[in-house]
Amino acid sequence: MRVLITGASGFIGRHTARAMAEEYDVRTMHRGAALPGFPDHASVDIVKDPILPWMDGVSAVVHLAGIGDVGASRDDPLGYNLVNAVGTLRILEAARLSKAAMVFASSQHVFRPSTSMLTERSTPHPQNVYGTSKLMAERWCEMYGRVYGIRSRVLRLFSVYGPGQTGQGNSGVVSIFHDRAARGEPIVVMSNQRRDFTHVADIVRGFLAALTYTSEGHALFNIGTGVGTSFGRLARTIRTLLHSSSSIDDSHIQRTAQHLVPNVKAARAELGYEARIALLEGLQDYCDWTRQSALRTA
Numbered sequence: 001m002r003v004l005i006t007g008a009s010g011f012i013g014r015h016t017a018r019a020m021a022e023e024y025d026v027r028t029m030h031r032g033a034a035l036p037g038f039p040d041h042a043s044v045d046i047v048k049d050p051i052l053p054w055m056d057g058v059s060a061v062v063h064l065a066g067i068g069d070v071g072a073s074r075d076d077p078l079g080y081n082l083v084n085a086v087g088t089l090r091i092l093e094a095a096r097l098s099k100a101a102m103v104f105a106s107s108q109h110v111f112r113p114s115t116s117m118l119t120e121r122s123t124p125h126p127q128n129v130y131g132t133s134k135l136m137a138e139r140w141c142e143m144y145g146r147v148y149g150i151r152s153r154v155l156r157l158f159s160v161y162g163p164g165q166t167g168q169g170n171s172g173v174v175s176i177f178h179d180r181a182a183r184g185e186p187i188v189v190m191s192n193q194r195r196d197f198t199h200v201a202d203i204v205r206g207f208l209a210a211l212t213y214t215s216e217g218h219a220l221f222n223i224g225t226g227v228g229t230s231f232g233r234l235a236r237t238i239r240t241l242l243h244s245s246s247s248i249d250d251s252h253i254q255r256t257a258q259h260l261v262p263n264v265k266a267a268r269a270e271l272g273y274e275a276r277i278a279l280l281e282g283l284q285d286y287c288d289w290t291r292q293s294a295l296r297t298a
Contacts, residue, residue: 007065046087055098073129084133101151103210108158110135113258145218153210158224162200163289181244187235189250194228194259199282202275209271221267225275228261
């Protein structure tokens, strides 16, 4: 089976492409040059360039292309909508015309933080431009499944981290905390909110499971560990793993009883999905990767 992976040059995309290449014929798509080891590549801007010519022989699209800096989205609502929502619509249309399935990477940010665990039936209520653009893309996926019968699978990803991640603005908190701890700088914790920090290898397992999900039409799943961790605990764990002298500045912490933690029972029951990497193991893996990367560039 040939699988087209959009956004293959990104953090999640690189992990996904490597894993899927072990089982499938992979074609990558992003605006730059081909990744090493992936000669079947389409250098495409999903907002402007033709997509359908690259769909020959493609049975499924794993759509990861998008803009992901939540904080920066406030200053560029049009750009985020064009890439994340309209770009997804253009991919869906190419998938419809070529009769390919669609697996779309959505986000926890379609939700408002809640006092209870979030399920697929929880009402979306995005609090930022990024989350709104992802929700609009979800709506297009649902419509294409309902109206056109395309097999669309939307995976809502929760706080992804792992080797290859770098902080972007306010996004990528594991990377941001790690970098400050590595430099011995204060780690600023602004909230006691709990998040579900999910290792990228577990996210890739979700995409692999979605590819083999045979149900017709549209399906929606939360992908995470189902375990919430506060920002304060995350900061302390990273500091310990790095043997860092950093202080933790929580003097301006905003207290809340609302969190972004998913219920993942549906993915477990229908996809056979199960996260395998506990937080401590995953953070150690990330710290090891950053250390090895620093040695290679020294």
